[in-house]
Amino acid sequence: MAGLKRIRLTNVSLGEVLQMAADALWSNRLRTGLTMLGVIIGIASVITVTSVGQGVQRATEQQIQALGSNVMLILSGVARSGGISQGTGSASTLTWEDAKAIATQVPAAKGVTAFLQRPAQAVYAGQNTSTSLLGVDLAYPEVKNIHPKEGQYFTQADLDSARPVAILGTKVRDDLFGSDGRAVGENIRVQGNNYTVIGVMEPKGSVGGMDQDDRIYIPLTNMSSRIVGNNAINGVAISGIWVQAADDAQLEAAQFQVTNLLRIRHNIYPPQPDDFRISNQIDIINAFTNVVGLFTVMVSAIAGISLIVGGIGIANIMLVSVVERTREIGIRKAVGATNSAVLNQFLTEAVLVSLAGGAIGTALGVGIAFAAAATFKFPFVISLWSVSAGFGLSTAIGLIAGVIPARNAARLDPIIALRSE
Template identity: 60%
Template sequence: MQDLEFKTESKVATIEILAMAADALWTNKLRSGLTMLGVIIGIASVISITSIGAGASKSTGDRFRALGTDVLQVMAGASKSGNISQGQGSSSTLTWDDAKEIAAQVPAAQVVWAYLQQRAQVVYGDRNTLTTIYGTDLNFPDARNTYPQSGRFFNADELETARQVAVLGPTVQKTLFGEGVDPTGSKIRIKGEVYEVIGLMETKGSQGPVDRDDAIYLPLTIASARLVGNNALTGISVSGIYVKAANQAQLEAAQFQVTNLLRMLHNISPNESDDFSVSNQADIIQTFTTVLSLLSVMVVAIAGISLVVGGIGIANIMLVSVVERTREIGIRKAIGATQSAILSQFLFEAILISTIGGGIGIGSGIGIAAIASAAFKFPLIISMESVAAGFGISVAVGLIAGVVPARSAAKLDPIVALRSD
């Protein structure tokens, strides 16, 4: 019975101390809010950065996996203006004939797709849009697992004879023709040239900020002749070549074979550098994930510094609060308050500040991540581990920061405290 009464009294005392701590914080709302700021910024940074990093990583990974992790990307070399590189694919070092030779001579290659890419304005009637034009060969639908939902893709005769036909992506179709309108048979203009629309590709959606449906597909031959001109020394210049291996186990073999074949076709001597680059999709995903993880760690470390600063701010404010409330502490001790009660009150105030700040920080972090997800079109991934860690850290910051001020308050001599102004 006595144990039950003790537990009840202890519970009531704890509730009273919490109520007094909350009342003290509410009385000094502005100061309490400013004290929380460091904790809020730190926790919001941890939550938002981990969520944004996870979403961006998944989006980019999905984008590469859409091509397949058993795919190689061969890019043309970089041209230079003065000493400034224009980036991979800006030089005319790859041709359609290279792609045909890879398909014929690389045993590990299952599907080879060459493409020419350029941005251009497209006009239909009084409507126009800036979109990406892809000059492709016949292997594009199978290589990208993307097929027409209406009409058809161009055929071998249209590719060989450079017919002015086009297949639209759904985004271009909606912009130029309107929702639900079949564009097949219509005429559009690209760089002043008239093209007949023969098909509409199926919807593939967005991958991160990239809208896969915002594109037009032309035969590679007409794209080369009309959009960029045949600027290779021999054959038709292409921006790049995709090589799909029979399976992921043969990817390294395919990369070795493609590299050696292209060096031979381009007459590159052993001591000369490649005029092309071959990228392994799996390696690209791994590299991107590693870089993103390192950036996340760096930002979380910076957020940790913000939490330390926030903890110092809490400790300083609580010490000031002890000085301001010296007489109050003296009165409480004079009417029977114990050292543990005074210690608990100031410790609870510090924990309450950091906990409320942590809760606001968690909400702010999730909000920032949601806004970034909507703006940049990647998945919203909230890690419950980071939320739990953020809340735990905020409580720990308050506990650690409140110990010294609380002990200082608890040890005050009641007579000295009562004499203070």
């Protein structure tokens, strides 16, 4: 009979208990493997979900911080048509003069840049692409931490004369000229207007589902006069303003000062609502972190159900094992095995099953997480606590699932057990 080795009248050593438990499990390899399956799936799921969630979170944080974590965005208000909101930024409530006032009158603001944005169609030599057209001023590269990798940025003369020059994002360059094509010096058509390409921006990737490389930049004055053609009563209408604080600690102060300044300039007094909306990068990072954290907890809880199912499977198999090995247990006890020795052996078998399942599940989870990170291009992150929790849960499941079967085996009367067939 499996595991019936080196039985003594005294309690066996830990090494002998482990050896007998391993022999018993190995003699029923298929059943042991199926028993471990629930634990494997549960542990692998927890580690995979945790790793992928943390990797995506870190990638998003890196992308946002690459654009500047100490910046905030001010968008113009909401236009309504027939009582229906057209969305934030649809009304012409912000002007370039507002941005200039913020730059000179807000002490906590280190940099300020205004922009005007519209969807557009760009064409070059039979190639065309739908993209986003941004009219920007000279402060944009410093505030948004993005600079040309080819050619040059606009000059003050370009801005003053509303010169028809453009800087392409890398995706637009690739769509119109190919990844190896030279764009600088060429002429493209945007919304029926000719523009000379003077630069190509460095790649920045996507943030929040928005491709930072799928853009064309032109002087704000040109955008306002030739593309949009609508000026506010008090100046040049814009879509929004980016404000850069000296550091993250100054961001809240800058937001407070900007809010008060714009309310005064727009003649807004309580209880009137603001005709603009302010959000900052830190709020975006925190909101995204919370969403990813909640999603990870939810999916991990679902994966935890697999662990519970795996524990139930271990308990069932161990109960069946006790019934099948009743005669073996009777012989052990008849030749001197104590109740604690029998209890320890069956508990050890349950723990070995769960630990083996935990080890395989951990390796599988790490492998899947690594493959996902390599495929979808986000950082590979494996936290020590998730691996430790996996092994801890495996041990706990084995102990809990093995208690009742082991106790039943230890309490068997040796005479009755010997009579069983």
